[in-house]
Amino acid sequence: MSGHSSYVPKTGFERWLDARLPIVRLMHDSAVSYPVPRNLNYFWTFGGILMFMLVAQIVTGIILAMHYTAHSTMAFNSVEHIMRDVNYGWLLRYLHANGASMFFVAVYVHMFRGLYYGSYKAPREVLWILGVVILLLMMATAFMGYVLPWGQMSFWGATVITSLFSALPIVGETIVTFLWGGFSVDNPTLNRFFSLHYLLPFMIFGVVILHVWALHHVGQNNPTGVEVKNVQKDTVPFTPYATVKDVFAMVCFIGLFSYFVFYQPNFLGHADNYIPANPAVTPAHIVPEWYFLPFYAILRAIPDKLGGVIAMGAAIVVLAFLPWLDSSKVRSMSYRPIARQFFWAFVVVCIGLGYLGAMPAEGGYVIASQIFTALYFGYFVALFVIGLFERPKPLPSSIADSVLGALQGGSGARMAAATAAEPNAKG
């Protein structure tokens, strides 16, 4: 949060450095004294979890790249070399492969939290849009990473998804040739995907820095959606409060992550990807990874190829416009009785789309996908309409008030002082 810095350099060296490059001050202000709303629940720990996952993916990925060979005739065997002969290679690879899934678990929880508590609303629009950019980069990175083992699902997934670009008028065919580096998915495709798979995480890291910068400028939202009015009463310092809570949540999340890595390492993958890529044999069932299934369902719901591609793209891009589509001034769904029901319906719709994405595109499944696609986009229309007539429940006067409401009888004087302390209020 912008404002006065509480950093006091203690040693001579710190004072010397602070006058030249105030990097310790920056770290102190953003990770120690940074004020955090006191009423944050555990859904607010997923930002830290995502930061951990990004670093974990980069670290395991860099080591895997030391042992991996990006060539169509050697990639599959080099991955097996990692699994068999590299010291703890099996662990690194399972961490990296399941880490991608866990990254998406965390990012979807993080996004639904933002949707429920209205974290996309002013003044957090740019923060939210940067998040959508990160999601897009993550999807591209995950897709290209899945191609690298060069199994059957790698090859055919790459073929199907890159072919989507051919639906674009005029430039489509050129784009596909450019992506492939030839006239089919082949060694040049694998090479450029490996290069980009190595590059994009660092681009994600860059956008994450902007995302965190924007967050620290506007301050965190909170479950009431009421802005911080009195830093003393409404917030606690990041360290030790948020630090210890984030680390505890991280350890719980690592428990889930470890469960899959050590006990079910192939549960989230496809058996077909243990068959080396073969352009002459199409797998009976081409399915993307689970985290793409809702979007895959939207793609297939539209009978027209170009229409499907546009709908799939729009399903993500529409999120960027959400700050202006939601017409309500109230952030938190906790105080929006009608919108809250639509939110939970939206969660069900997203899970339903995920299920439909894994089902065959025929008969009732197609019709269901079409209905669910309409409902998906309908949510954004609904948010606009509901905001026009919904009567929100009364908001607490401050964060402290919402937490200490039950204490009001005993410490009324302090509460009164809190509400009177308006001069400290920020925007």
Place this chain on the structure above:
Amino acid sequence: MITLSVRSAAFGLMLAAMPLTAQAAGERVIPPELSWSFSGPFGKFDRAQLQRGYKVYKEVCASCHSASLLKFRNLSQPGGPEFSAGQVTALAATYQVKDGPNDAGEMFERPGRAADAFPSPFPNEQAARAANGGAYPPDMSVLAKARTYERGFPRFVFDIFTQYQEQGPDYIAALLTGYKDPPPEGVTLLPGQYYNTYMPGHLIAMPNVLNDGQVEYPKGPDGQAPVPETAAQYAKDVTAFLVWSAEPHLEARKRIGLQVMIFLLIFGGLLYYTKKKVWARMPDGSPLHP
């Protein structure tokens, strides 16, 4: 134009392949769930079973199937069949391996070493197809992880908690003993085709290769093999061997997993109480929660 049709075909596949799958799935018979020593969070391989499985692989499967990712040395590494290093060296030496070129620029044959990969029965895929009526016997190195069947909802959700993940071995063991000769009425087999209950579509190019008494198992002190020398037992043993071959560090994975879980439980518990203490009061000492 060619590229255009390839792309259209690729996109068409995405939409068209799934109904085909549904039909194929309708013809699938779900293999029975067998009990495996390596299943569950504390699972370990049965050394004797892996050694028997290797014998079945060597004497039966290896005449058509390669396992090119396996090295002889793997047979003595911890967590596998754990033959002794001497046994492995002697075993490898029974094979002739092509090496070279030598100083004269010529390829030559030499006895195998522990570091050599399992030799493949055919020099290339074409030779394998030519010798097997056009069918290609797949490499067996990771076969147990490359085969599965759809669990369907809600079973796949329960599988997360039961840790059931033996679709591959269950399928392979069932397939190896799933032949029907003669085939059911109304099924016509072409030359080189066989009827198997568990093969998707039921038509398979591999004949029934496991017969009772075919592989001699090592005898116990009483002069009897500790397990029956039957096709069903051969199928189970060789399947266990294939699971190890596909996942040679399975035991280490589950063992380390337990250590990680215990650590996380203790560390998480300490963090929980630390967090509770920190979050009890505001920095000024007033209560944080009502």
